[in-house]
Amino acid sequence: xxxxxxxxxxxxxEILAKLGFLKNIRxxxxxxxxxxxxxxxxxxxxxxxxxxxxxxxxDIGRALFIVFSGKIELSRLSPATHKSxxxxxxxxxxxxxxxxxxxxxxxxxTAIATEETRVFMLFKIxxxxxxxxxxxxxxxxxxxxxxxxxxxxxxxxxxxxx
Amino acid sequence: MTDITAEPKKNYLQFVLPAFLGLALIYFIYLAKxxxxxxxxxxxxxxxxxxxxxxxxxxGIKRSYAVIGLYVVAGLLLFTVVYLLVYFVxxxxxxxxxxxxxxxxxxxxxxxxxxxxxxxxYPLLASLKLDQKFSxxxxxxxxxxxxxxxxxxxxxxxxxxxxFMLAGGSGIMDYLLDHLPARNVEIVMHIASRIDASLxxxxxxxxLEAFVIFLIALTGLLMMGLNYSAVIAILIGISSLxxxxxxxxxxxxxxxxxxxxxxxxxxxxRLLVFFTGIRFFDDWFLQPYIMKRAVKLNPAIILLALxxxxxxxxxxxxxxxxxxxxxxxEILHIAVELQETEFRWKPKAEPTRISIPYT
Numbered sequence: 113x114x115x116x117x118x119x120x121x122x123x124x125x126e127i128l129a130k131l132g133f134l135k136n137i138r139x140x141x142x143x144x145x146x147x148x149x150x151x152x153x154x155x156x157x158x159x160x161x162x163x164x165x166x167x168x169x170x171d172i173g174r175a176l177f178i179v180f181s182g183k184i185e186l187s188r189l190s191p192a193t194h195k196s197x198x199x200x201x202x203x204x205x206x207x208x209x210x211x212x213x214x215x216x217x218x219x220x221x222t223a224i225a226t227e228e229t230r231v232f233m234l235f236k237i238x239x240x241x242x243x244x245x246x247x248x249x250x251x252x253x254x255x256x257x258x259x260x261x262x263x264x265x266x267x268x269x270x271x272x273x274x
Numbered sequence: 275m276t277d278i279t280a281e282p283k284k285n286y287l288q289f290v291l292p293a294f295l296g297l298a299l300i301y302f303i304y305l306a307k308x309x310x311x312x313x314x315x316x317x318x319x320x321x322x323x324x325x326x327x328x329x330x331x332x333x334g335i336k337r338s339y340a341v342i343g344l345y346v347v348a349g350l351l352l353f354t355v356v357y358l359l360v361y362f363v364x365x366x367x368x369x370x371x372x373x374x375x376x377x378x379x380x381x382x383x384x385x386x387x388x389x390x391x392x393x394x395x396y397p398l399l400a401s402l403k404l405d406q407k408f409s410x411x412x413x414x415x416x417x418x419x420x421x422x423x424x425x426x427x428x429x430x431x432x433x434x435x436x437x438f439m440l441a442g443g444s445g446i447m448d449y450l451l452d453h454l455p456a457r458n459v460e461i462v463m464h465i466a467s468r469i470d471a472s473l474x475x476x477x478x479x480x481x482l483e484a485f486v487i488f489l490i491a492l493t494g495l496l497m498m499g500l501n502y503s504a505v506i507a508i509l510i511g512i513s514s515l516x517x518x519x520x521x522x523x524x525x526x527x528x529x530x531x532x533x534x535x536x537x538x539x540x541x542x543x544r545l546l547v548f549f550t551g552i553r554f555f556d557d558w559f560l561q562p563y564i565m566k567r568a569v570k571l572n573p574a575i576i577l578l579a580l581x582x583x584x585x586x587x588x589x590x591x592x593x594x595x596x597x598x599x600x601x602x603x604e605i606l607h608i609a610v611e612l613q614e615t616e617f618r619w620k621p622k623a624e625p626t627r628i629s630i631p632y633t
Contacts (some may be wrong), residue, residue, distance in 0.1 A: 237472075
């Protein structure tokens with residue numbers, strides 16, 4: 113009993129919870145828990161308050177975002193009406209801003225926190241370091257990223273014309 | 275639908291407090307510059323050791339326990355190494371204390387003979403009184419060593435400060451990031467990640483490189499039976515932190531010791547071959563593997579950085595000159611990139627266009 117108390121004192125429950133969370137993220141599917149540790153090492157964290165802009169349409173993208181808790185609203189400026197239209201809501205466990213990992217191009221949407229939101233950020237340079245130092249892990253992420261992009265593209269094409 | 279096209283009016287008053295705090299910080303640094311040195315050294319050490327703590331932290335161990343564990347293990351290791359080194363170095367230094375007058379006499383003798391020959395051939399040199407100047411230089415050697423003693427206090431102060439910096443982790447950075455304007459976080463973290471990637475690789479790489487060179491030098495010198503091998507190897511290891519200096523210091527110091535010990539040029543020749551070998555091994559094998567992810571610096575830039583470092587901060591300036599140059603180079607790279615992307619120095623990059631649709 114005392115030994116387990118000591119272990120509980122030494123172990124950081126928050127980190128273990130984060131690892132458990134990453135295990136269920138689609139981008140990291142197929143990655144073993146031991147390797148997920150390296151992913152967690154490469155991620156940055158930040159909390160955004162309700163109403164804060166994470167990035168705006170046209171900003172140069174440099175990171176992918178994973179929602180840990182809270183909610184993000186993605187909106188896009190309509191060229192015809194010059195008004196922004198909500199295109200999606202991102203909930204815990206979902207990712208957005210993935211195009212920044214492939215090319216440093218202007219963002220195609222604006223992301224705003226609709227409630228206090230904690231996100232993980234994976235920067236392009238960190239992914240490159242992972243690809244270089246742990247190719248097996250890097251290839252897994254790159255392959256999952258390609259699948260997600262393909263699924264999103266398919267969703268656009270299959271969406272009925274408005 | 276909400277209208278996001280209207281930009282909020284800029285209010286420059288918001289910059290008054292940060293600017294005031296920034297100026298106050300600069301003024302404080304200026305006033306307390308003498309006391310800041312151990313903190314800079316500790317910050318550098320904490321930065322180097324941080325990945326070790328992170329290694330355990332991401333495996334679920336609380337940061338404070340990881341830091342305590344690291345200190346206990348490092349303390350035990352250091353105690354053993356220092357005990358062994360002090361044991362050998364004391365023997366060697368005791369021997370040096372006994373033999374130094376004899377060696378000094380031999381050096382003076384050698385210089386006097388050389389001077390006499392030169393003066394005989396070139397009478398003009400007599401006016402320079404080189405032999406007297408050299409004798410004076412040799413007398414000052416123990417004094418120079420004594421002036422290094424205050425630096426020993428750093429050995430106790432720096433680990434103490436480093437402990438608290440490591441235990442605190444990225445707390446201050448996280449606080450600053452949490453209070454940055456949200457839209458600037460991505461770019462600030464991008465810049466920090468870039469600097470961390472190249473500087474971290476450089477610092478960890480150069481430490482590993484210096485340790486490997488120390489081991490090779492120690493083994494080689496012991497095999498050649500040179501006196502004071504441990505002391506010379508430590509000197510080579512430390513001077514390896516400055517690019518190009520390690521093998522050069524090794525060659526010069528061990529050649530002098532070899533001449534005094536053996537009085538033969540064959541041993542000196544063997545030593546020079548050995549250190550040339552170390553130099554090539556370093557250039558061809560160690561650096562390409564250890565430093566492959568680090569910033570690449572041109573040798574001319576390294577030389578300029580070393581000289582500027584010496585001018586600004588003496589020996590510590592030299593040691594810190596290369597990491598600081600790495601940071602400056604990375605910042606310059608990022609600045610140019612930002613000018614090109616954010617301020618459109620270059621035509622706006624076009625996304626990849628493909629004619630074949632999604633199938």
